[in-house]
Amino acid sequence: ETTDIANAIWDGTDAVMLSGETASGQHPVRAVSVMSEIIQKAESFPEFQWNPAHHFKPAHSDQMVLHAAASIANPAEHKAIVTYTETGNTARMLSKFKPPVPIFALTPDEKTLNKLSLLWGVTAFHSSRGRSVDEMIEKGDRILTKSTKLRKGDRVIIAAGSRLTSGATNMMKIHRIGEGLAV
Numbered sequence: 734e735t736t737d738i739a740n741a742i743w744d745g746t747d748a749v750m751l752s753g754e755t756a757s758g759q760h761p762v763r764a765v766s767v768m769s770e771i772i773q774k775a776e777s778f779p780e781f782q783w784n785p786a787h788h789f790k791p792a793h794s795d796q797m798v799l800h801a802a803a804s805i806a807n808p809a810e811h812k813a814i815v816t817y818t819e820t821g822n823t824a825r826m827l828s829k830f831k832p833p834v835p836i837f838a839l840t841p842d843e844k845t846l847n848k849l850s851l852l853w854g855v856t857a858f859h860s861s862r863g864r865s866v867d868e869m870i871e872k873g874d875r876i877l878t879k880s881t882k883l884r885k886g887d888r889v890i891i892a893a894g895s896r897l898t899s900g901a902t903n904m905m906k907i908h909r910i911g912e913g914l915a916v
Contacts, residue, residue: 738768742775747828747853795902796826802892802905803830812883813837815908817860817869817893821845821852823902827892828852834890837881839873856881866904869893874910885911 734755741749749772750756755764802814813835816823824838831853838849839860849857858876863869870891877883887910894901 735771738771739775742772743778745829745831745853748851795823798902798905799823799827799892800830802890803827803832806832806834806890808833810888811890811907812887813877813881814890814892815839815873815877816891816902817873818845818849821848823892823894824849824855824857825852828855837873837877837883837889839876866893870908878910883910885909 734752738749749768751761751764751768755761758764805811806814811834814827814832815837816827817839818824819840819842821838821840824836827836836852836855838852838855838857840846840849840857841860841862843859846857846859849855858880860869860872860876863872878885883889889908889910891904891906891908892902893904893906
């Protein structure tokens with residue numbers, strides 16, 4: 734079990750789970766705790782710190798936007814990457830780049846919201862659709878300041894679509910939470 738968990742992490746797996754025998758044993762809480770320790774140790778090995786953002790050759794413009802967002806993310810400057818997604822594809826692709834900051838995904842779709850919880854580094858929130866990009870960002874700022882440690886003035890990277898339709902990731906913006914808004 735131990736090597737299975739570590740190898741899954743080193744292979745870039747987003748989520749792991751215990752086998753039936755381990756999960757239903759006499760100490761399921763301890764088993765989860767040990768699994769968490771194994772994951773943290775596996776992720777800390779320098780030789781396994783491969784960063785896909787530096788090795789990936791984007792083929793499409795949406796991939797290029799997300800690659801750029803993950804590549805410039807710097808914890809000293811940016812608190813998170815915020816993405817707005819209908820299907821979850823934007824957050825899923827961004828997660829594969831394993832940026833060094835959290836990914837906050839906002840979606841109007843309940844099924845997408847549930848799927849996003851399994852992605853590496855992604856925390857998902859429900860957000861209704863905006864009628865414009867500015868309204869979408871304003872709604873996101875309000876949700877994130879209520880539900881996360883983000884505060885007005887924090888700098889984030891936004892990766893989204895400017896057309897407000899599925900499959901339209903074409904924009905990256907450095908944004909200050911609440912900038913120009915009454916958050």
